[in-house]
Amino acid sequence: MxxxxxxxxxxxxxxxxxxxxxxxxxxxxxxxxxxxxxxxxxxxxxxxxxxxxxxxxTGTGEGAKVLQFPGNAGQSDTRRGVATINQLESVAIEQAIAAFKGNLTEAAKALGIGRATLYRKVKQYNIDPAMARKKKAA
Known part of the structure; x- marks a missing residue:
């Protein structure tokens, strides 16, 4: 579970x-x-x-992934210097995809969401998983 x-x-x-x-x-x-x-x-x-x-x-820690979140995402609300939840979520998704070299199934597992949800979020935030795959090949 x-x-x-x-x-x-x-x-x-x-x-x-x-x-x-x-x-x-x-x-x-x-x-x-x-x-x-x-x-x-x-x-x-x-x-x-x-x-x-x-x-x-039970070994529940096995296979768990800890993705480092940037201290300053660089995409912050200039009025208050605080990133929105959507911006943070987008950064987390991009980092997970990069960490798993474009493997969306593994990225979804690491994020604790379903694969279909990840596909929807990738489309919503216009994230290109192919970029992570290209880095993998290079």
Missing amino acids: VRSQFIVVSDDQALIQKAQQFGQMHGVPVQVQSPEQHQATVTELPSLVAGNSAVGG
Whole structure:
């Protein structure tokens, strides 16, 4: 069973509130961490996953993908310096597609969404997965 979770790393209360609303709309639990908390989590993640397997856990960490989100997406609302959820989602999708070299099935799994949903979002945001495949061939 796949369990999706949306982790927001920010000190910006407006962004946190938008992310929580997004999570509620899509039925995904939202966990909020400060940048310092997130760094500590990333540092101890390998030992947590190893510990889960060592104590007879189900190994749910196996195959999990952690995609780094840029600190500054570069596509922000110039009025407040905050990127919209759609901009963040678009960047995350582009990164996942690039990370899996154009393999949309694997990118969808890493994002925690269905393949059909990813295809719809790729079309919605005018993302060209062929660019990632071309980088793979080069």
